[in-house]
Amino acid sequence: MAEKSIEITGLTKKYDGYVAVDNLSLSIKKGEIFGLLGPNGAGKSTTILMLLGLTQFDSGSVNVCGIDTSRYPLEVKKKVGYLPEDVGFYNEYTGLQNLFYVARLNNIPSEQAKHTALDILAQVGLEDAKDNKVSSYSRGMRQRLGLADVLIKNPEVIILDEPTLGLDPEGVKKFLQLIVGLSRKKGITVLFSSHHLHQIQQVCDRVGIFVKGKLLAEGKISSLAEQLFTKNTFTLEGGISLINDGVGKNPKPIKELTDRLTRLKGVAKVDFKDNHFTVESQNDVSHELSRLIVESGYGLSHLIKKEYGLDDIYHQYFQAGKSS
Numbered sequence: 001m002a003e004k005s006i007e008i009t010g011l012t013k014k015y016d017g018y019v020a021v022d023n024l025s026l027s028i029k030k031g032e033i034f035g036l037l038g039p040n041g042a043g044k045s046t047t048i049l050m051l052l053g054l055t056q057f058d059s060g061s062v063n064v065c066g067i068d069t070s071r072y073p074l075e076v077k078k079k080v081g082y083l084p085e086d087v088g089f090y091n092e093y094t095g096l097q098n099l100f101y102v103a104r105l106n107n108i109p110s111e112q113a114k115h116t117a118l119d120i121l122a123q124v125g126l127e128d129a130k131d132n133k134v135s136s137y138s139r140g141m142r143q144r145l146g147l148a149d150v151l152i153k154n155p156e157v158i159i160l161d162e163p164t165l166g167l168d169p170e171g172v173k174k175f176l177q178l179i180v181g182l183s184r185k186k187g188i189t190v191l192f193s194s195h196h197l198h199q200i201q202q203v204c205d206r207v208g209i210f211v212k213g214k215l216l217a218e219g220k221i222s223s224l225a226e227q228l229f230t231k232n233t234f235t236l237e238g239g240i241s242l243i244n245d246g247v248g249k250n251p252k253p254i255k256e257l258t259d260r261l262t263r264l265k266g267v268a269k270v271d272f273k274d275n276h277f278t279v280e281s282q283n284d285v286s287h288e289l290s291r292l293i294v295e296s297g298y299g300l301s302h303l304i305k306k307e308y309g310l311d312d313i314y315h316q317y318f319q320a321g322k323s324s
């Protein structure tokens with residue numbers, strides 16, 4: 001069995017009785033890039049604080065790199081690099097001076113600190129800007145310097161909380177590529193918390209959908225739609241027409257057609273209204289449905305097939321006011 005970097009079991013955190021994280025269980029394998037995807041207020045930051053041993057919880061357990069974070073938070077801190085939404089720097093210092101300072105804070109000896117800082121600045125693409133003051137850095141450069149701060153302690157796990165906030169599309173793309181490259185090259189486990197479905201989709205091996213403190217679904221992106229829309233992943237919408245070709249087909253009553261459609265394997269619901277129908281189904285029944293309609297003496301005026309996917313997840317769970 002693959003080694004687990006993060007193991008959360010039955011984790012619950014309340015703020016004055018308000019349940020911010022509700023019985024969360026989750027495990028993340030070593031080297032995996034895991035996306036914690038949830039709308040604002042879902043409980044992502046609270047979960048991260050617990051992973052870092054920075055806040056107490058009401059019940060459950062959290063292990064990072066095999067260490068119980070509630071008992072040994074300092075040990076966890078040595079193994080985990082955390083990049084918050086906004087990193088603070090000394091603006092009047094250069095990128096290199098800032099990173100050197102962080103290296104020394106992490107007890108890296110002076111000579112080694114300089115060498116490592118230069119190496120890491122190159123890795124995050126700040127080699128040419130290393131001697132410029134941080135006050136002149138763009139938001140993207142600041143985020144990359146933040147990542148350098150994280151990398152300098154050679155972490156086994158990196159936790160990123162909304163790391164692309166405020167970056168332009170090109171900056172987002174470069175940052176995401178950097179994360180994937182580093183994780184693959186160094187075998188670093190990454191927990192990437194975000195409410196950006198499409199960013200998570202681009203980089204994560206697995207994703208957890210987190211809403212109102214609960215994990216609604218978890219797995220590879222391709223399997224999420226199936227889990228969230230377990231009953232009916234297909235919707236077919238269409239219209240029927242009477243055939244006036246003089247042959248006199250004698251169409252069957254709509255009630256009979258509805259019953260026949262309902263009996264098709266996988267079909268959960270059939271609705272007819274004014275010659276328009278909606279069929280919800282676990283699988284694609286468009287073929288059999290068309291055949292039954294024609295066999296029942298009707299024409300098929302149109303048929304639209306809709307398969308639930310990531311955009312539907314987004315609309316259902318992440319748009320403002322629809323997170324229930």
Ligand SMILES: Nc1ncnc2c1ncn2[C@@H]1O[C@H](COP(=O)(O)OP(=O)(O)OP(=O)(O)O)[C@@H](O)[C@H]1O
Nearest residue numbers: 015016018020038039040041042043044045046047
């Ligand atoms: N210190 C606190 N005291 C009281 N309630 C809190 C505290 N911190 C967070 N909460 C509440 O807990 C819930 C989860 O918040 P959390 O910040 O973990 O969510 P989030 O998913 O990270 O959202 P965001 O992206 O907006 O930060 C929210 O309803 C929030 O108001």
